[in-house]
Amino acid sequence: MGAFLEKPNTEKEFSEGSGNGLRYGLSSMQGWRVEMEDAHSAVTGLPHGLEDWSFFAVFDGHAGSKVAKHCSEHMLHEITSNPEFLGSPKIDGKLNPSTDAVKEGIRTGFLSIDSKMRDDFARTEDRSGSTAVGVIISPKHLFFANCGDSRSVLSRKGQDKPAFSTEDHKPGKPNELKRIEKAGGSVMIERVNGSLAVSRALGDYDYKNNPKIPPTEQLVSAEPEVTVIERTDEEEFIVLACDGIWDVMSNEELCQFIRSRLAITDHLAEICNQVIETCLQKGSRDNMSIVIVTFQNAPEVSQDALTKERELDALLEEKIKEVKENFGDQTQLDLVMHVLGMADIPGLPPGGGLSAKKGTIEEILSRLIDRKQDEDSSDEKW
Numbered sequence: 442m443g444a445f446l447e448k449p450n451t452e453k454e455f456s457e458g459s460g461n462g463l464r465y466g467l468s469s470m471q472g473w474r475v476e477m478e479d480a481h482s483a484v485t486g487l488p489h490g491l492e493d494w495s496f497f498a499v500f501d502g503h504a505g506s507k508v509a510k511h512c513s514e515h516m517l518h519e520i521t522s523n524p525e526f527l528g529s530p531k532i533d534g535k536l537n538p539s540t541d542a543v544k545e546g547i548r549t550g551f552l553s554i555d556s557k558m559r560d561d562f563a564r565t566e567d568r569s570g571s572t573a574v575g576v577i578i579s580p581k582h583l584f585f586a587n588c589g590d591s592r593s594v595l596s597r598k599g600q601d602k603p604a605f606s607t608e609d610h611k612p613g614k615p616n617e618l619k620r621i622e623k624a625g626g627s628v629m630i631e632r633v634n635g636s637l638a639v640s641r642a643l644g645d646y647d648y649k650n651n652p653k654i655p656p657t658e659q660l661v662s663a664e665p666e667v668t669v670i671e672r673t674d675e676e677e678f679i680v681l682a683c684d685g686i687w688d689v690m691s692n693e694e695l696c697q698f699i700r701s702r703l704a705i706t707d708h709l710a711e712i713c714n715q716v717i718e719t720c721l722q723k724g725s726r727d728n729m730s731i732v733i734v735t736f737q738n739a740p741e742v743s744q745d746a747l748t749k750e751r752e753l754d755a756l757l758e759e760k761i762k763e764v765k766e767n768f769g770d771q772t773q774l775d776l777v778m779h780v781l782g783m784a785d786i787p788g789l790p791p792g793g794g795l796s797a798k799k800g801t802i803e804e805i806l807s808r809l810i811d812r813k814q815d816e817d818s819s820d821e822k823w
């Protein structure tokens with residue numbers, strides 16, 4: 442679904458911030474798509490006295506951006522203001538929700554925002570929908586919520602594989618397929634009724650029209666899968682990203698890449714930008730959005746990693762010079778990437794590979810070409 446541009450729109454929107462012992466960065470890029478339909482939320486300090494709680498989410502819209510945008514602005518309120526969440530006892534005027542209350546509050550929030558939007562948007566001919574993946578971080582717990590095929594991954598210290606990942610809601614998944622068929626639908630080419638590529642989403646009311654069954658049993662359901670994980674001292678970071686990222690990087694690759702970049706820079710927005718650039722280079726054709734949240738035990742910038750990165754950059758410069766000697770002044774970036782792609786280059790960023798160094802390669806190449814031009818023009822003077 443959705444048309445493509447002739448050239449990707451590579452402008453990035455990015456920012457970073459901190460609070461509650463967490464730091465976060467986020468970035469998004471329209472990429473090859475004609476429209477930008479992703480949205481996100483990043484909030485440290487929640488209402489009802491929950492100043493030490495935080496909320497992060499990514500919403501990947503389809504067939505328009507209206508539902509995604511609305512959810513990014515109102516989902517948190519919808520979760521924290523419903524009776525399931527608010528009915529919890531207060532201690533010293535501060536809400537003290539049990540894990541069950543938070544879980545149920547998230548579930549109710551997703552379902553109620555979906556039904557309110559239906560009423561609000563009914564008159565507007567809007568047919569858009571959106572995935573949602575989010576995490577509420579309390580001092581003791583992580584509450585992951587997923588609806589659709591955006592994904593969140595948790596990385597813990599000393600573990601090569603992610604400690605946790607949300608499960609994508611694809612129509613072919615046994616539970617999803619069962620619900621779709623029971624609701625009178627079918628799955629063709631891995632899509633609901635041969636059309637929608639996700640089996641759970643906010644919006645998409647064309648798939649929620651069977652008056653005989655409740656919202657959670659429709660062809661497409663807005664019910665989130667909620668997972669509670671107790672915090673330890675071992676959390677490094679959480680990543681939330683849409684399928685534009687996950688289409689071209691696995692959970693392991695992205696975690697490895699982020700971990701390696703955290704040793705090079707403490708600018709989280711910069712790391713998010715690098716992930717997006719890398720995914721574009723790896724061939725993602727979709728809108729891309731990513732949020733990275735780091736905990737106090739996240740890897741820190743290390744002299745060793747910086748030295749190794751400088752050595753890598755020096756090696757790349759040598760290789761680029763060789764390519765330039767072979768191919769002359771007409772050497773283009775694409776050609777350099779192609780030739781280097783066939784070479785054995787040690788020390789490339791894990792999970793990102795050569796794609797992750799495209800920006801650096803571009804800089805080196807243009808510096809070499811500038812230097813050549815300077816030399817040529819000074820030759821002329823003599």
Ligand code: MN
Pocket residue numbers: 501683684685727728
């Ligand atoms: Mn997408």
